[in-house]
Amino acid sequence: MSQQQRTVIIDDTTLRDGEQSSGVAFNPEEKLQIATQLAAVGVPELEIGIPAMGDEEREVMRAIVGLGLPLRTLAWCRMTAYDLEAARGIPVDMLDLSVSVSDQQILHKLGSDRDGVLQRVGQLVREARDLGYEVCVGCEDASRADMDFLLRVGEAAAMAGASRLRFADTVGVMEPFTVRERIARLHAQLDLDIEMHAHDDFGLATANTLAAVAAGASHINTTVNGLGERAGNAPLEECALALKYLHGIDVGLDMRRMPQLSKLVEDASGRTVAWQKSVVGAGVFTHEAGIHVDGLMKDRRNYQGLDPEELGKSHQLVLGKHSGGKMLRRSYRELNIELLDWQVPVLLSQLRVLVTATKRSPQAEELMDMYLALDAVVPDTLSAVSLPLGGA
Structure with a gap:
């Protein structure tokens, strides 16, 4: 399939990973406004929150879904029974069930082993499917994972009923050449949609996202203005226009609405957009x-x-x-x-x-x-x- 014929779905996570940026806290009205403007721009998927955070978070998530926006919604959960129970009844389309896949995090964060991770995937994906949700298995710290094991995680996810695998460069240590190689392998060997989740610690989040698309990724995570933990995530505005201008892939967004959305997120987050910030900075033209x-x-x-x-x-x-x-x-x-x-x-x-x-x-x-x-x-x-x- 040529690049021009490909469809790339933006799954924007401003309301989840963007808000995880240190010191950022959207109030309910701001979340509803951001969701509405993301829909107006034409973003097809939104990750709208973390059910395990509590009743207020769940109520805001229900309110966003209740807007009836023309898009699909996701909730982010740890791959645990507690988080899955917290998501029960929230009317989102998909759950992103996230689990550590690098040996570093499996041992030193989960206190588990590879077999334990595979067991979690098989059990909790099935339980989420039984609750009526589509499932994306989020592979936390995939960039530092053993690729053979990552493939085993993908196979277990597909067998349990997941439809998507998220490759998360959680600590932002990847570069485009390695991204392309790894995503191409996942795309070739797994019967799953592949989603790229890039962090910008070395200023490569957009480049890594483009490399993932070139290798076969069908979905990409973005945030408005690149908001997110530490150095942030792949910016929505950069990815959308780079795909269009550099790869001939039009993701179907109305970018004339982007400056207004950028300003809304700037104000709500309290994070000033730099004068020379690509695409949305005041001085870029x-x-x-x-x-x-x-x-x-x-x-x-x-x-x-x-x-x-x-x-x-x-x-x-x-x-x-x-x-x-x-x-x-x-x-x-x-x-x-x-x-x-x-x-x-x-x-x-x-x-x-x-x-x-x-x-x-x-x-x-x-x-x-x-x-x-x-x-x-x-x-x-x-x-x-x-x-x-x-x-x-």
Whole structure:
């Protein structure tokens, strides 16, 4: 199957793993708003909470399902009888039953062994199926697991009635080449959908997610703004647009709604989105350097990899230290001033001093003050002045 024909399902976990980010706590109204806006963007699956957290969590989960949003819902549970009982009666479509699969966590977290894990999988997946839930077996710390054992876990999950296996890079230690190799093996040998759950500890969550898709993963976990424990999870906005632009896989989202969703999650989480954060940062379509501005003014495709219109935005040209003559002339035309040739290098020199001192673009009154001060400059003394390296 070609990449263009493939379907990749986004299972967004902002409301679960995103909220597990240290210090983040959504109130019920915020959870309902986030779920509603995720649905408006077109996300097809949401992991909406952890039933074992208590009655309030379960009530909010029921309320989200009660919204009747056009999407599927999941609940996250540890693979224990206690968590399964806590999920009983919550009207989600699927349970993610999570169990440690690395020897490190099996021994030092569960206090068990490999046979004990396989026994849990066989028993609890069947019990969840008997309760009427579809089941995804979440393989915690899969990135540090023995692959032969991970395949045995997958086989036990499929035999017990699970339909999906989540490969969790829980501590964020994978890179794309190894991800592709391991996901390809799982995809080839297991009769299960494969879901990638990536963490961003080395800044590779999006790259690892794309590698998993290239290897056959049918589902991916994301969070809005990359929210999540430690360095966060694979960002929804990055994965959706990278799949579309770089792999030709359109996941069917209305990305023009993404800035609004990003702001909602930013406010609700209290985690400020960096100015240069890819896709949703305030400055990602802002240009200052002279050669870039010149190229964009000629044809925006000269310096455009991602079309800002995809997000309902546009390129922003700003005046700064690395600006050239064309941007300077344009800025003064907005003040109804047409610069003479000799004035351009003088003003550019003064501009560089100003923005270096203030760490910002000049204000209109500052540009006007610089222009009026040109009366003190004698053109004949400017023969040695040249344009700065910013270019035209």
